[in-house]
Every structure is written in C-alpha cells, then in structure tokens.
Amino acid sequence: MTKRRLACFAFAAALAATALPSASALADGAASTRNILLGGAAATLLIINHNRKVHQKYAEYDRRQAETQSQANNAQAAYESERSAYAHEAALVAGYKHEVAVQHQEVLALRHQIAVSRRAGSHPVVAGASSSRSGQPSLGWGAL
Amino acid sequence: MRVWAATLALTIAVTACAQHAADPQTLADDTTRGVYNVDLDATTAHFDDALKGQVTRGTIGQLSDEMHALGAYHGLKPATSDPDKGRYDFQAAFDKGTLLVQLRLDPDGKIGAYRIAPQRSP
Numbered sequence: 462m463t464k465r466r467l468a469c470f471a472f473a474a475a476l477a478a479t480a481l482p483s484a485s486a487l488a489d490g491a492a493s494t495r496n497i498l499l500g501g502a503a504a505t506l507l508i509i510n511h512n513r514k515v516h517q518k519y520a521e522y523d524r525r526q527a528e529t530q531s532q533a534n535n536a537q538a539a540y541e542s543e544r545s546a547y548a549h550e551a552a553l554v555a556g557y558k559h560e561v562a563v564q565h566q567e568v569l570a571l572r573h574q575i576a577v578s579r580r581a582g583s584h585p586v587v588a589g590a591s592s593s594r595s596g597q598p599s600l601g602w603g604a605l
Numbered sequence: 606m607r608v609w610a611a612t613l614a615l616t617i618a619v620t621a622c623a624q625h626a627a628d629p630q631t632l633a634d635d636t637t638r639g640v641y642n643v644d645l646d647a648t649t650a651h652f653d654d655a656l657k658g659q660v661t662r663g664t665i666g667q668l669s670d671e672m673h674a675l676g677a678y679h680g681l682k683p684a685t686s687d688p689d690k691g692r693y694d695f696q697a698a699f700d701k702g703t704l705l706v707q708l709r710l711d712p713d714g715k716i717g718a719y720r721i722a723p724q725r726s727p
Binding site for chain 2: 569572573575598599600601602603604605
C-alpha cells in the first residue's frame with residue numbers, strides 16, 4: 462500500500478514538473494516559444510559544432526595514423542627493396558669473385574706453361590747443362 | 606725546427622729504403638742467404654712473378670746443398686756487371702771456397718734470373 466502511494470506521489474510530482482514549464486510558457490507564450498526555439502537551435506548548433514570538432518580531431522588523428530602507417534609501409538617497402546638490392550649485389554660480387562678465381566687459375570696455368578717451356582729451353586731451372594760465363598755449369602732459376 | 610728535423614729524417618729514411626730496394630748486391634745477398642737457409646719466402650722475396658713460379662723447395666735444396674758443401678756463408682763481393690742489361694755477377698765467399706752468383710735484374714728492379722756456378726780456385 463505504501464509503495465502504491467509512493468508511486469502515485471512520484472507520478473504526480475512528475476506530472477507537476479512537466480506542467481510547470483508549460484504554465485510559465487503559457488504566461489508569455491510567444492517569447493517562451495521563441496526562447497525555446499532559439500535555445501534549441503543554439504544547443505543544436507553547439508552540439509553540431511562540438512561534434513564537428515570531435516570529428517575533425519578524429520579525422521586529423523586518423524589522417525596522422527594513416528600517414529604514419531603509410532610512412533611505416535614505405536619504410537618497410539624501402540627496406541625490402543634495399544634488402545633485395547643487397548641480395549642482388551651480393552650475388553653480383555660472388556660472381557665477380559668466381560670470375561677472378563677462374564682468371565687466377567688461368568694465370569697460374571699460363572705461368573706453369575711458361576715455366577715448363579723455359580725449362581725445356583736452353584736454361585733449365587736447375588741443371589748442370591747451363592753454363593756460366595766462365596764455362597762452369599750453373600744452378601739456379603731463369604735465363605741470364 | 607722540429608718540422609725540418611722530421612722532414613730530414615723522412616727523406617733519409619725514404620732514400621735509404623729506395624737504395625736498399627735497388628741495390629743489386631743487397632738483392633743478391635738477401636737471395637743467397639735465403640737459398641743458403643732453404644727459406645722459400647726469403648729466396649723469392651725479390652724475384653719477379655715469372656721466376657717465382659719456377660722455384661720449388663726441392664730446387665732451393667739443391668742450390669743450398671752446393672753452398673753448404675763449402676761451409677758457412679760470409680757474403681758477396683762484386684765481380685762483373687753490365688747494368689745496361691741488368692746483369693750482375695758476385696763472388697760469394699764461404700769457409701772452403703767461393704761461388705759465382707749471377708743475377709739478372711728486370712727494369713723494375715725485380716730479379717729475373719738467379720744462378721750460382723762453382724768457381725775455380727784462384
């Protein structure tokens with residue numbers, strides 16, 4: 462029973478509170494209506510302006526995020542490109558090394574051929590067949 | 606003063622190094638000592654690339670045996686030379702005799718030929 466009374470009082474108070482502004486508006490209807498409209502419009506503008514600023518902030522934030530991500534993505538892409546370029550250059554250097562090694566082997570083979578041909582010539586590398594100016598056999602390397 | 610002293614010292618050092626590299630007797634002596642000690646690196650240190658390819662430890666050993674048969678090595682004395690042809694002969698002195706050391710230098714100062722020959726006793 463008490464609950465029902467409390468509910469009734471609350472409902473009545475709510476109705477009264479609702480009726481009070483209308484009563485004052487009725488006192489000066491046109492001005493009140495104008496004030497309400499102006500206040501509502503101002504509130505709406507405030508809300509819209511606030512929302513616009515919020516959206517601007519979020520947009521700027523999102524744009525910054527996008528730029529940061531874009532830069533990060535570019536850096537990643539640049540890193541990948543550099544890495545790929547390095548791999549290609551490393552392969553190129555390995556190729557050069559191999560070429561130099563092959564050429565070095567060719568040089569050694571040519572030196573060997575020269576040595577063999579000199580050995581087969583008139584000046585043996587180490588031989589008693591070669592003679593000095595005094596007619597003595599000489600030992601050593603190369604042609605005098 | 607210090608700058609002049611440093612410059613003078615540097616000049617002397619460079620000149621000494623240049624003379625050392627171009628002196629045929631020094632080249633022959635270094636090589637002879639390398640052969641005597643059967644030291645491949647010392648023997649071929651002043652050889653040109655073609656001559657280095659001909660040298661083996663075995664051939665150095667043959668020449669070294671010839672030298673050791675005469676005892677300890679004491680050094681070289683100039684014998685004959687023909688600088689226009691890069692030819693220089695030296696008499697290598699040992700305990701029990703001498704050897705003729707024959708050298709041919711390339712235009713770049715490297716040794717193009719190195720040979721030794723026994724000498725008749727004077």
